[in-house]
Amino acid sequence: MNKLWIGAITILMTLSGLSAAAQAEVLTIEGLAAANSPEFARIQSISIDRFGGRDGRALAFELEDRLSGITVFGRPYFNVIGGPSAVQSDATLSGNVTAGVEQYETTAKRRRCVERDDKDKCVTHKNMKVSCLTRTIDYRAQVRATRYSDGRSIYTESFPDQNEQTICFGDDEDFSSSESVLRSMIAGTASAISNDLAPREYREEIRILESRKGMTKTEGNFFKAAIKKTKSNAAEACRMWDEAAGNGQVHISLTFNRGLCAEQRGDLEGALDFYQEADRFSPGKLEVTESLRRVSDHRRALDEWELRQSGRD
Template structure:
């Protein structure tokens, strides 16, 4: 190890101090996930058409709100046309939604008081079978998008869901409001459709790798100093890890963290190279495979966004 490298380590340790990390450190990563369906890269406007069924109207309103609110890099992603507007659109969104409620009597075992003292205080509890009422809310939604240019269905998904609750004699609870349960199901469907039709930007805190197993004492101390630095100056922590790598140090934690640094600054090609190197060092490590997928998804989302902007999809 060179004298310059050793001096840099000692200087950095003096600057950072010896306070121990109380929790796992993170780097904030900004990115974008692609739409679940690739068919919508060239769909700019969508007309909300008829939604049948008992909850069709509610889902139509929820979808209109969700899709109208989609923005990517500050730009509206869709032009959503509600009602029976005469304005032409690229595609139409329609569907059918029902929610049935069924109740029936049943029995179940519950712990109940079977003996009380003279002050009416329970002294014996047992598990006994009691009368109950079971309620099942069966929700079914079907959503379809048809492209006007060729009349082809470019999206068709079903969203089945069931909510079951049993209330027994003597329970200290009531049935959840069926209206609120169905509203939650409708909202979940609207969110799922939104993610299928449009990309989503995000900001996530991703944990760095902190294991120093296999490092020399000097390497370990310098690496630990960089970990502490992430609390106040992530760029300096990244510089320190690059410095360690430039000295010839090879370690899964170092390589992975450098990948996070590259991803954080938006250099996705460098991030991918580093994550692939980390995967060669420690094949199948979940943090690495997850980061490889995240960067791959981000690149695909950016490619699709560029196609949408240039109109060459």
């Protein structure tokens, strides 16, 4: 068998594997990811104070837009005060942004044309050292939140970033606009701060476990039939897995999938019990560990949401 055929077969096998992965059965899970900074569970209003540095004002504007746009369960999460106001906010955000641009000459290897034919078509290429210019943009934003009630700093974070681009003699490109690079860095900082201060609603497709190793033929066939049902009727698939468990079947795939079913219908306590049981079957299994973390995080987010709502009363 020649190398071309071997290569073709390898590509087909790879594509087949990717297709199988893409067609894996899933259950859709909706939830709430907790904010990275639990101190903000009781913060209802935020004022955007002074941000120093040449790009500080741009970050302040971006933060005002981002935080104003956060909604949870259809309700605005923060009352954002962007300028001077007679209303005292629960917390104040301030900070500083520094950015520096440096360019220096260097060399690098590039593939270049060294010979052309009479029609100006390149016939010989060669890797050779050429003169280049490297531009580095160093960025750092420092952000702090101060709580009004006690003057305590409840959030302090630094956001460093760097962009480096090298353009060589003969390259068919130019440096990206430094302004666009900085805008991207500022947007990334604002996004990270939003995730730190507020929870995030999510909708994810989580793969079920499909392994039937250790099941009897009858159990395996019934389990496989339930898997097929996930495409058209997830509730029926879940009912079938419950039926299998009710008939005394015990298996990590069955237990884990029942956990996904419980999580999908919002029964977080039930889901946690199933995932903990699955973890006893196979300690440290990635899918189980991730699900345990996801449910625990969802529960914490809901607890913080209830705490927040009690503060509105």
